[in-house]
Amino acid sequence: xxxxxxxxxxLVMSYLEQNxxxxxxxxxxxxxxxxxxxxxxxxxxxxxxxxxxxQIFTRLxxxxxxxxxxxxxxxxxxxxxxxxxxxxxxxxVLWLDTASAAVLRSETSxxxxxxxxxxxxxxxxxxxxxxxxxxxxxxxxxxxxxxxxGIKPDHPDYAAVMEQxxxxxxxxRDGIEVVAEITVNxxxxxxxxxxxxxxxxxxxxxxxxxxxxxxxxxxEVVGKMVVDIWREYIRxxxxxxLFEAPxxxxxxxxxxxxxxxxxxxxxxxxxxxxxxxxxxxxxxVASPEYEQLQEMGVRxxxxxxxxFFAPEVEDRLLTQWTSNWLKNAQRxxxxxxxxRAQRQQMGQDEAFKEFAxxxxxxxxxxxxxxxxxxxEMLTHATLRGILRNAAVQRRLTIEATSLSEIxxxxxxxxxxxxDDNVP
Numbered sequence: 282x283x284x285x286x287x288x289x290x291x292l293v294m295s296y297l298e299q300n301x302x303x304x305x306x307x308x309x310x311x312x313x314x315x316x317x318x319x320x321x322x323x324x325x326x327x328x329x330x331x332x333x334x335x336q337i338f339t340r341l342x343x344x345x346x347x348x349x350x351x352x353x354x355x356x357x358x359x360x361x362x363x364x365x366x367x368x369x370x371x372x373x374v375l376w377l378d379t380a381s382a383a384v385l386r387s388e389t390s391x392x393x394x395x396x397x398x399x400x401x402x403x404x405x406x407x408x409x410x411x412x413x414x415x416x417x418x419x420x421x422x423x424x425x426x427x428x429x430x431g432i433k434p435d436h437p438d439y440a441a442v443m444e445q446x447x448x449x450x451x452x453x454r455d456g457i458e459v460v461a462e463i464t465v466n467x468x469x470x471x472x473x474x475x476x477x478x479x480x481x482x483x484x485x486x487x488x489x490x491x492x493x494x495x496x497x498x499x500x501e502v503v504g505k506m507v508v509d510i511w512r513e514y515i516r517x518x519x520x521x522x523l524f525e526a527p528x529x530x531x532x533x534x535x536x537x538x539x540x541x542x543x544x545x546x547x548x549x550x551x552x553x554x555x556x557x558x559x560x561x562x563x564x565x566v567a568s569p570e571y572e573q574l575q576e577m578g579v580r581x582x583x584x585x586x587x588x589f590f591a592p593e594v595e596d597r598l599l600t601q602w603t604s605n606w607l608k609n610a611q612r613x614x615x616x617x618x619x620x621r622a623q624r625q626q627m628g629q630d631e632a633f634k635e636f637a638x639x640x641x642x643x644x645x646x647x648x649x650x651x652x653x654x655x656x657e658m659l660t661h662a663t664l665r666g667i668l669r670n671a672a673v674q675r676r677l678t679i680e681a682t683s684l685s686e687i688x689x690x691x692x693x694x695x696x697x698x699x700d701d702n703v704p
Contacts, residue, residue, distance in 0.1 A: 353366055421449050462587040
């Protein structure tokens, strides 16, 4: 506006003095001003297209005349700019760092979703919301240093700890309260291919960013979903079952619950459990939480870091462990022995299979015409397999020499013809 005022004053003075050379000087000045503005505008933003360079120039002109819109930089999902900058309406510039995205809108509807890089805001368009592409982590429930069952009412943090206790408090099947510290990790979903983009190492999916913003997804919504799953599984079991492994299982039930919580968040199908928390053999059901997260455009995982109980419950649990330690140790030993026997049998079966395949390769390839020739080929293949396996050689003494002598004897006493094409 000041420039327009000075131009008008300049023209009035030229008219009064009848000296229009001032106008010529003004025109020359204006032309060179535009020329140098266009030149220097090419270095303001990291763009390469000619159309983008021309848009930088138009926005610089708008800024020169005070008619520009927002000109902001977004870092980690947070807008960096002068106070009131985002409230401006008009053509503007939006520069997003590698961990940021944004949804733009007009007065009546959402217009587009943009990712890392430089973007140009059109007339009537403005920033609706910016988002952080990092995986975000936050905790629910009391921390490990704040015992919700041991804190005194006169403690200065009592109210805050009680509020955190209510966030994750759950009741077992026999009515015992269990409080957990749950860490939730969530971020906007993106394919592995987008993480290879030179613009961002965090991945960017335009559709999922739009879902995240337009559905008003927040960490509170995600956290409540995680806690609801946790409570659902806790109320299916008794408290004394929480740290016991189910029959035939290798992990305690609290570990199984932690796995089931993450399965519900990350898999379309999960194991079906009955009302007592026991898996129904061979049955799977759809995970409603997974479907909801897909609709929100986010990925979520959870970690149950610590659990709290009332002091008398914990004392009773320790008493049970002390009185039943021998029985528990024997049961764990039997479980380890069963697993070891299974692994041993699987290893033997695999070794027999590998031996059979290796020793019969020549037979399947050359088709011997006599039984003696077949025996000689099997023996020779066995010897070759031993010589190629250093671990087997260390365990044998004279077996390799004996096999070599047997192969030599079979070749010398072979009858019924020979296969000349066999090495």
